[in-house]
Amino acid sequence: MSVESLTLTLVILTFAIYLYIGWRSKVKDTSNFFVAGKDIPAAANGAAIAADWMSAASFISMAGLISFLGYDGTIYLMGWTGGYVLLALLLAPYLRKFGRYTVPDFIGDRYYSNGARAVAAVATLFISLTYVAGQMRGVGIVFSRYLQVDIVVGVLIGMAIVAFFAVLGGMKGITWTQVVQYSILIVAFLIPAIAISFKLTGNPVPQLALTFSDIARELSILQVELGLKEYVAPFTDMSGLNVFAVTLALMIGTAGLPHVIIRFYTVKNVRAARWSAGWALLFIALLYTTAPAIGVFAKYNLINSFNDQSIEQVREEAWVTKWEETGLLTLEDKNGDGVLAFSSDAAANEVTIDPDIIVLSTPEVAELAPIVIALVAAGGLAAALSTASGLLLAMSSAVSHDIYYRIYRPNASEEQRLKIGRIMIFLAVIVAGYFGVNPPGFVGEVVAFAFGLAAASLFPAILLGIFDRRMNREGAIWGISIGLAFTVIMILLMRSPQVFGTETPVIESFFGINAQGIGVVGALLNFIISFIVSRRTAAPPEEIQQMVEDIRVPKVMDKTG
Amino acid sequence: MKETQQDLSYKQKEYWKKNTRLIRILLVIWALVSLVAAIILAKPLSEIQFFGVPLAFWFAQQGSIIIFLILTFYYAIRMDKLDKEYDVQEVILTEESSSKDKGVST
Numbered sequence: 001m002s003v004e005s006l007t008l009t010l011v012i013l014t015f016a017i018y019l020y021i022g023w024r025s026k027v028k029d030t031s032n033f034f035v036a037g038k039d040i041p042a043a044a045n046g047a048a049i050a051a052d053w054m055s056a057a058s059f060i061s062m063a064g065l066i067s068f069l070g071y072d073g074t075i076y077l078m079g080w081t082g083g084y085v086l087l088a089l090l091l092a093p094y095l096r097k098f099g100r101y102t103v104p105d106f107i108g109d110r111y112y113s114n115g116a117r118a119v120a121a122v123a124t125l126f127i128s129l130t131y132v133a134g135q136m137r138g139v140g141i142v143f144s145r146y147l148q149v150d151i152v153v154g155v156l157i158g159m160a161i162v163a164f165f166a167v168l169g170g171m172k173g174i175t176w177t178q179v180v181q182y183s184i185l186i187v188a189f190l191i192p193a194i195a196i197s198f199k200l201t202g203n204p205v206p207q208l209a210l211t212f213s214d215i216a217r218e219l220s221i222l223q224v225e226l227g228l229k230e231y232v233a234p235f236t237d238m239s240g241l242n243v244f245a246v247t248l249a250l251m252i253g254t255a256g257l258p259h260v261i262i263r264f265y266t267v268k269n270v271r272a273a274r275w276s277a278g279w280a281l282l283f284i285a286l287l288y289t290t291a292p293a294i295g296v297f298a299k300y301n302l303i304n305s306f307n308d309q310s311i312e313q314v315r316e317e318a319w320v321t322k323w324e325e326t327g328l329l330t331l332e333d334k335n336g337d338g339v340l341a342f343s344s345d346a347a348a349n350e351v352t353i354d355p356d357i358i359v360l361s362t363p364e365v366a367e368l369a370p371i372v373i374a375l376v377a378a379g380g381l382a383a384a385l386s387t388a389s390g391l392l393l394a395m396s397s398a399v400s401h402d403i404y405y406r407i408y409r410p411n412a413s414e415e416q417r418l419k420i421g422r423i424m425i426f427l428a429v430i431v432a433g434y435f436g437v438n439p440p441g442f443v444g445e446v447v448a449f450a451f452g453l454a455a456a457s458l459f460p461a462i463l464l465g466i467f468d469r470r471m472n473r474e475g476a477i478w479g480i481s482i483g484l485a486f487t488v489i490m491i492l493l494m495r496s497p498q499v500f501g502t503e504t505p506v507i508e509s510f511f512g513i514n515a516q517g518i519g520v521v522g523a524l525l526n527f528i529i530s531f532i533v534s535r536r537t538a539a540p541p542e543e544i545q546q547m548v549e550d551i552r553v554p555k556v557m558d559k560t561g
Numbered sequence: 562m563k564e565t566q567q568d569l570s571y572k573q574k575e576y577w578k579k580n581t582r583l584i585r586i587l588l589v590i591w592a593l594v595s596l597v598a599a600i601i602l603a604k605p606l607s608e609i610q611f612f613g614v615p616l617a618f619w620f621a622q623q624g625s626i627i628i629f630l631i632l633t634f635y636y637a638i639r640m641d642k643l644d645k646e647y648d649v650q651e652v653i654l655t656e657e658s659s660s661k662d663k664g665v666s667t
Contacts, residue, residue, distance in 0.1 A: 066622075071603075074621035078595045081626045085591050088633045089584045093640075211623060216614045232618045234603035244600045251595075269651040271644065274637040281633050285626050292622040467581075552577050555649045 022165025033170030046279020052390035056138025059383035064355030067295030083254025088277030096273035136436025181382035188379025206293035245517025253451030256459030319364035456522025475534025483526030
């Protein structure tokens with residue numbers, strides 16, 4: 001069987017599994033629809049969180065991105081895992097004890113304000129929407145790259161699949177498909193990683209091979225010889241201050257992302273919420289500790305296969321011509337000596353590698369069977385679809401539960417609420433698909449937006465709501481508003497060329513902190529203003545203070561005494 | 562009756578105090594292995610070799626994540642013990658959600 005037909009078979013097979021699970025877990029009430037009946041085992045929820053969290057970008061692009069950033073790639077590695085420690089220790093157990101459906105639920109109830117609820121709902125919508133556009137695009141790209149299908153057709157197929165299991169099964173359908181999707185994506189990621197690790201170092205465990213072999217140092221030396229940066233040295237692309245700010249912003253932002261937080265409502269109890277955070281981090285860490293190893297191995301291997309090699313000879317390798325055709329790899333003998341050379345000088349450099357190649361080409365470079373290449377395609381699709389479905393549910397619940405039911409029509413019946421939930425998730429699929437087909441010009445830039453907004457608005461408000469009993473409505477609303485406004489304005493000013501089409505950014509940075517890291521300053525502002533305003537206004541009502549006491553313990557202590 | 566209620570709120574406060582103390586300690590470690598070891602002290606720790614890689618690089622791309630993982634599971638285990646000590650474990654969740662779920666799955 002050719003790679004294409006193998007890929008097609010595997011993709012159809014995995015899609016059939018997703019559809020089957022969606023059909024089996026169709027739901028009839030809002031509790032199942034929004035929070036999977038609060039009955040998901042901790043480990044399964046961990047796997048679902050991991051699939052929810054790891055997108056097409058984590059799967060396809062991250063290892064490549066790290067291999068080009070070198071040491072500074074740590075912003076993604078630590079930023080996107082460190083947030084789970086914050087979730088596990090500071091948010092997840094208490095939100096589960098609170099036990100409703102959404103993030104705006106908590107903010108609205110805790111701050112006894114529908115205004116706060118509406119702001120949180122709009123923030124949830126915006127954060128999820130910016131995120132989901134990229135996911136649908138990812139589905140289209142995987143289709144076009146592996147099956148030579150038009151990107152638009154790929155997006156449409158992806159939309160149809162997600163719509164089916166999300167509309168029918170809500171959170172329940174999404175959760176169980178995510179568990180399967182996690183299994184597929186992690187196997188697809190690890191097999192090529194283990195193979196290339198074994199091939200280059202003789203050690204099959206990529207994490208151990210990275211630490212105990214000399215290959216990272218050799219890559220460093222090789223890069224310096226070629227005039228590229230020293231791989232293992234810190235702060236070669238970014239200032240130390242920016243690495244610090246971006247890492248912290250991604251950590252806090254991760255802990256404030258609504259589609260991740262709502263997953264903690266789906267487990268049985270507080271204990272399961274704590275454990276599922278651990279499981280989630282374990283499943284995520286499997287990929288996130290492997291990615292930097294692949295980054296080093298694949299780059300070392302690529303440099304050695306091209307540098308000082310004759311261009312004719314290199315092109316005899318089938319995978320080289322294949323990736324050249326896609327435009328992700330460019331070989332050009334600029335000085336006409338028939339030999340390829342890397343150079344830090346763009347005019348003399350003869351090999352250009354797109355970061356995505358690091359993961360995509362590894363199975364071929366490591367000479368693995370075609371079935372593994374097919375598996376990587378199925379894994380990329382699983383990663384994109386699982387993240388998209390989680391985001392769609394977050395968007396649907398913000399509109400149908402928070403805005404429609406909690407604010408607009410508190411008397412709505414169970415059937416009406418479920419119906420609106422289904423309609424909203426369907427609409428969300430259409431919107432996401434639209435942006436997948438017509439991506440806004442600044443898709444890459446809006447990711448900074450999603451994390452910045454989550455860090456500056458939702459995270460501080462939830463944290464203070466749990467740990468500061470005295471925090472009141474006025475403090476929260478002022479804190480969120482100013483944190484949000486500051487972050488939005490700063491990102492718009494720094495990204496003005498992409499957003500408004502100005503020639504240069506209105507401002508380069510805020511005291512040296514760039515757009516990706518600005519959420520930290522927004523969060524800090526939120527904390528300070530919340531604190532000051534709350535201490536100068538009336539304390540929250542007695543029953544709210546009692547509620548705070550209640551969510552702090554898994555079970556209220558025996559009342560009979 | 563009044564006395565037992567005061568005892569209760571005292572016990573609850575004590576539980577919360579022990580919990581927040583544990584959180585503080587774990588968050589200090591969290592910051593030390595990530596923000597401090599891999600970023601603030603990146604330059605000096607790059608001089609120290611840790612097997613095949615500089616120590617700072619190891620913290621930045623492997624160590625911090627592994628320690629995050631240990632911290633999260635350690636917290637879950639310790640809190641299980643604390644819940645038991647203060648008798649606040651949940652046996653089952655609220656009847657509302659468990660009864661709703663019956664007969665819906667599969």
